[in-house]
Amino acid sequence: MDFNDTPEDAVYRAKASAWLAANAGEYRNPPAIPYSREEFVRRSRAWQKAKHAAGYTGITWPMAMGGQGLSPMHSIVFSQEQSRYHVPTSLFDIGLGMCLPTVFTHGQPDVVARYVAPALAGDEVWCQLFSEPAAGSDLAGIRTKAVKDGDDWVIDGQKVWTTNAHLSDYGIIVTRTDPSAPKHKGLTMFIVDMHGPGVEARPLKQMSGGSDFNEVFFTGVRVSDSHRLGAVGDGWKVALTTLMHERLAVGGKPSHAPGYATLMALAATIDTDTGPAMAQRDVRQRIAASYIADEGIKLTQMRALSALAKGQVPGPEQSISKVVVAKTMQDMAAFAMDLNEAGGFVTTGADPDLARLQGSYMASAGLRIAGGTDEILRNIIAERVLGLPGDLRPDKDLPFNASVAA
Ligand SMILES: Cc1cc2nc3c(=O)[nH]c(=O)nc-3n(C[C@H](O)[C@H](O)[C@H](O)COP(=O)(O)OP(=O)(O)OC[C@H]3O[C@@H](n4cnc5c(N)ncnc54)[C@H](O)[C@@H]3O)c2cc1C
Numbered sequence: 001m002d003f004n005d006t007p008e009d010a011v012y013r014a015k016a017s018a019w020l021a022a023n024a025g026e027y028r029n030p031p032a033i034p035y036s037r038e039e040f041v042r043r044s045r046a047w048q049k050a051k052h053a054a055g056y057t058g059i060t061w062p063m064a065m066g067g068q069g070l071s072p073m074h075s076i077v078f079s080q081e082q083s084r085y086h087v088p089t090s091l092f093d094i095g096l097g098m099c100l101p102t103v104f105t106h107g108q109p110d111v112v113a114r115y116v117a118p119a120l121a122g123d124e125v126w127c128q129l130f131s132e133p134a135a136g137s138d139l140a141g142i143r144t145k146a147v148k149d150g151d152d153w154v155i156d157g158q159k160v161w162t163t164n165a166h167l168s169d170y171g172i173i174v175t176r177t178d179p180s181a182p183k184h185k186g187l188t189m190f191i192v193d194m195h196g197p198g199v200e201a202r203p204l205k206q207m208s209g210g211s212d213f214n215e216v217f218f219t220g221v222r223v224s225d226s227h228r229l230g231a232v233g234d235g236w237k238v239a240l241t242t243l244m245h246e247r248l249a250v251g252g253k254p255s256h257a258p259g260y261a262t263l264m265a266l267a268a269t270i271d272t273d274t275g276p277a278m279a280q281r282d283v284r285q286r287i288a289a290s291y292i293a294d295e296g297i298k299l300t301q302m303r304a305l306s307a308l309a310k311g312q313v314p315g316p317e318q319s320i321s322k323v324v325v326a327k328t329m330q331d332m333a334a335f336a337m338d339l340n341e342a343g344g345f346v347t348t349g350a351d352p353d354l355a356r357l358q359g360s361y362m363a364s365a366g367l368r369i370a371g372g373t374d375e376i377l378r379n380i381i382a383e384r385v386l387g388l389p390g391d392l393r394p395d396k397d398l399p400f401n402a403s404v405a406a
Contacts, residue, residue: 003302005077006309012074016081019054027085032352034359035088041167044091048122057096057120065104066117072308094163095119095126098245099172103191106229106238111191115170128242129159129173129192129216136161137376139174139243140183140236141404144218146175146190153177153190153228155198155221161370165201165214168194173218174239177232179401186400187235191227198222208362246371247318257329257360258336260290266339277339286335293328297321316384319377327374330364337361 005013024047035043051057059075061067068074082089100119104112118124135141144157155175165171171192178186194201198221203211230238264287267277277283300321307313336357368374382388395403 006073009073009077012070013077013081016056016078019056020081020085023050023054024082024085024087027087030086030352030356034355037167040088041091044088045122047087047089048092052121061101061104061120065112066120073305076305076308091125091164091167092119092122094128095124095168098128098242099126099170101245102172102189102229102238102242105241106189107191108226108228111226115191124169125164125167127162127165127168127171127194128246129162129165129171130239130242131161132158133160137373139239140187142174142176142187143404144173144175145179146177146188146223148177148225149222151225152222153188153225155190155192155218155223157218159216159218161204161213162201162216163213165194165216166203166211168201170194171216172229172242174235176400177235180399181233182397183395183400183403184236185233187239188232189229189235189238190223191229192218192221192223196221206362206366208359244313247322257325257364258332258357260287260294260332262357263287263290263332263336263339266336270339270341272341283339290328290332290335293324293332297325297328300324316380319372319380320385322371323374323377323381326364326367329360329367333357333361333364 048057055068056078058065058067059070059078060072061069063069096119100116103115107115115124119126130139130142132142132144134143142157144155144159146153146155153175155173157175159165159173162171171194172189173192174187174189176186177188180186192199198219200217200219201214202217203214205211206213229235267283267287270277272280274280304318304321307315340354340357372380379391383390
């Protein structure tokens with residue numbers, strides 16, 4: 001494993017770094033108070049537009065799709081440099097990271113041409129409509145149905161946990177089009193207009209006070225057959241394209257997550273009832289454990305980067321990163337809150353550093369679920385990395401409508 005940039009990567013890094021220094025200066029520090037929803041959307045769009053104008057969007061996408069046609073390493077180098085700033089990117093992460101790659105892999109050419117450019121330019125926001133009340137880990141168990149009617153399909157059902165659905169213009173949706181086929185075979189995917197008649201997004205309140213995700217109800221929603229992604233009944237294969245991009249996206253450590261350096265800095269300033277925090281052996285042991293976890297995560301991510309640099313796609317071992325990152329982030333945030341003693345749970349928002357720690361603490365539980373729960377990822381590691389016997393899947397080959405209660 002070579003941690004140094006190739007000469008070509010070094011040139012790209014210097015160029016990206018100079019552009020960011022000139023354009024992201026106002027984001028050197030996190031905002032003192034979190035943005036309102038309107039301000040977050042306004043700033044996210046403006047930042048996406050600035051990057052688009054400078055040629056830093058769709059870095060790995062084919063040039064024919066409006067991308068830059070560069071390598072995954074270029075994209076990683078830009079992300080690394082961008083992560084030095086607190087720029088708002090999350091509004092576009094799902095669309096550009098997962099939905100649009102699915103659209104341009106499986107969509108019809110005129111549909112691809114219609115949607116890709118506005119998404120890259122930050123004009124349109126997308127969401128991923130997969131999970132349902134009875135289908136999360138077992139995604140193939142979805143019940144939202146689509147029935148053909150002339151040139152259209154009519155969609156009825158409910159999705160849940162849909163991040164940014166309330167802010168989105170379009171979504172990619174998995175539906176059941178043949179309930180008599182085995183559950184993975186009767187699925188079809190579509191692009192759906194989130195502002196169209198019959199679509200209702202209801203934001204869910206989170207413990208942080210925010211509302212990032214939604215329940216979404218579909219009642220008689222009409223979608224043209226031209227907006228189908230892949231063949232009828234091939235929805236599972238299309239969904240795997242999205243999930244592959246999701247797994248790559250969620251394996252990294254979020255830039256706002258506390259690391260061992262945060263804990264060191266905190267412990268150096270805090271006096272507990274029994275003396276300075278840093279003088280206590282258990283505090284120092286926890287910081288040392290955090291350092292080891294941080295370094296392990298960094299090296300595992302470097303392994304994935306090395307694979308990408310050699311033109312390989314990181315395999316199921318990428319699940320290791322996600323399991324460890326999410327748990328470590330939760331442990332470190334919990335420890336940082338403990339170090340702050342009772343103050344760790346005061347939520348006046350007056351101390352921006354503390355507010356960020358609280359945010360990390362509350363977000364970390366979701367990180368252990370989103371993009372595959374710890375248990376599901378451990379199953380993947382057991383089956384595909386270690387070669388252990390597979391999980392029991394008794395309903396896999398049964399017709400869907402014979403395996404579920406109506
Ligand atoms: C922050 C966040 C954002 C999200 N954003 C989106 C989004 O934008 N779009 C979207 O479609 N979905 C989204 N989700 C939903 C997410 O994909 C699901 O929550 C996830 O797949 C788990 O599904 P579930 O919640 O139905 O839990 P379940 O699948 O019902 O799991 C419940 C528990 O059972 C365990 N379990 C289930 N099956 C097995 C098994 N075979 N072996 C062992 N244990 C098992 C799970 O690990 C878990 O602990 C988001 C979730 C979160 C937390």
